[in-house]
Amino acid sequence: xxxxxxxxxxxxxxxxxxxxxxxxxxxxxxxxxxxxxxxxxxxxxxxxxxxxxxxxxxxxxxxxxxxxxxxxxxxxxxxxxxxxxxxxxxxxxxxxxxxxxxxxxxxxxxxxxxxxxxxxxxxxxxxxxxxxxxxxxxxxxxxxxxxxxxxxxxxxxxxxxxxxxxxxxxxxxxxxxxxxxxxxxxxxxxxxxxxxxxxxxxxxxxxxxxxxxxxxxxxxxxxxxxxxxxxxxxxxxxxxxxxxxxxxxxxxxxxxxxxxxxxxxxxxxxxxxxxxxxxxxxxxxxxxxxxxxxxxxxxxxxxxxxxxxxxxxxxxxxxxxxxxxxxxxxxxxxxxxxxxxxxxxxxxxxxxxxxxxxxxxxxxxxxxxxxxxxxxxxxxxxxxxxxxx
Ligand code: PLP
Numbered sequence: 199x200x201x202x203x204x205x206x207x208x209x210x211x212x213x214x215x216x217x218x219x220x221x222x223x224x225x226x227x228x229x230x231x232x233x234x235x236x237x238x239x240x241x242x243x244x245x246x247x248x249x250x251x252x253x254x255x256x257x258x259x260x261x262x263x264x265x266x267x268x269x270x271x272x273x274x275x276x277x278x279x280x281x282x283x284x285x286x287x288x289x290x291x292x293x294x295x296x297x298x299x300x301x302x303x304x305x306x307x308x309x310x311x312x313x314x315x316x317x318x319x320x321x322x323x324x325x326x327x328x329x330x331x332x333x334x335x336x337x338x339x340x341x342x343x344x345x346x347x348x349x350x351x352x353x354x355x356x357x358x359x360x361x362x363x364x365x366x367x368x369x370x371x372x373x374x375x376x377x378x379x380x381x382x383x384x385x386x387x388x389x390x391x392x393x394x395x396x397x398x399x400x401x402x403x404x405x406x407x408x409x410x411x412x413x414x415x416x417x418x419x420x421x422x423x424x425x426x427x428x429x430x431x432x433x434x435x436x437x438x439x440x441x442x443x444x445x446x447x448x449x450x451x452x453x454x455x456x457x458x459x460x461x462x463x464x465x466x467x468x469x470x471x472x473x474x475x476x477x478x479x480x481x482x483x484x485x486x487x488x489x490x491x492x493x494x495x496x497x498x499x500x501x502x503x504x505x506x507x508x509x510x511x512x513x514x515x516x517x518x519x520x521x522x523x524x525x526x527x528x529x530x531x532x533x534x535x536x537x538x539x540x541x542x543x544x545x546x547x548x549x550x551x552x553x554x555x556x557x558x559x560x561x562x563x564x565x566x567x568x569x570x571x572x573x574x575x576x577x578x579x580x581x582x583x584x585x586x587x
Pocket of ligand 1: 301399
């Protein structure tokens with residue numbers, strides 16, 4: 199395989215060697231069913247409980263059994279939302295934000311058909327939650343508030359501690375989608391007592407695809423998503439995916455040990471990238487430049503440029519980045535996040551998300567800094583949106 203400059207870590211990450219190594223024995227050697235009574239299964243069960251502890255530690259959760267293993271972030275989000283809505287059946291309002299991942303947004307919107315009022319609170323031009331609108335939206339009729347910890351496109355970190363305290367004050371259940379926060383910024387459920395549920399996804403922090411977790415604080419009413427099946431203390435059906443769970447645990451431990459590297463080295467590379475792109479490219483816009491952001495994420499936009507051309511040309515040079523959310527990449531529509539932030543129309547079709555990881559090094563940054571100015575000029579000259587140039 200030729201060298202790839204991989205700068206799309208918010209879409210997915212490579213599996214860490216340490217994670218793969220931890221998982222391998224669970225395919226052909228320790229393949230027993232963790233729910234079986236014999237020793238061959240019980241030893242797998244013990245290893246899964248260790249993984250639960252590793253994940254609990256990453257989240258600062260008090261009890262390992264507050265962690266439920268799921269198949270992905272989307273399943274965790276769906277489970278949390280359905281559970282909260284069913285737990286408080288007399289309350290008919292759901293509050294979320296306009297910039298959530300579709301795993302949250304579409305799940306909440308589906309409740310409109312059942313007579314629920316779904317309020318999508320907006321953000322300001324920096325991508326930050328409109329706190330006044332949020333305060334006005336949450337009331338005693340609210341069963342659920344679901345707000346993301348960090349945005350997958352802009353990297354903006356929401357004030358979750360304050361928002362969760364407000365929701366709890368009104369008696370609502372508070373869920374946060376922390377898929378883009380876990381492993382990038384510290385999370386501490388002990389210090390955020392008003393978060394009831396929190397979603398994470400392994401493939402965003404160097405575990406494999408196909409494994410996620412939902413944190414459910416002790417005492418939070420919980421209604422399981424799949425009705426048949428009794429695993430995970432009767433909270434999630436399906437034979438435990440032992441190798442994947444072991445991988446998630448190993449990735450969680452690794453991520454916890456690398457948080458400082460994220461905050462210093464990775465952030466340093468992101469900041470250098472931002473500075474050098476701003477210096478090299480006219481008509482560039484840094485989205486959410488003044489908001490608190492995850493250390494690995496940079497969202498930029500180019501005036502009258504076509505992001506599809508930019509991505510194609512970057513790809514031709516072995517560089518992977520993304521336009522807005524990768525999960526929406528089949529839909530050629532300006533990103534709902536950038537629209538909610540009020541990005542001007544002349545920039546909306548030229549959005550580029552560059553997301554780093556522990557495995558990014560300065561040669562990756564050099565590669566995109568040297569490629570992008572020419573590519574943007576080309577994209578502007580070929581763009582159908584270019585009315586000015
Ligand atoms: N939530 C956010 C913020 C995401 O960025 C993603 C994936 O990009 C998801 C949820 C869905 O996670 P998964 O791919 O594990 O289903």
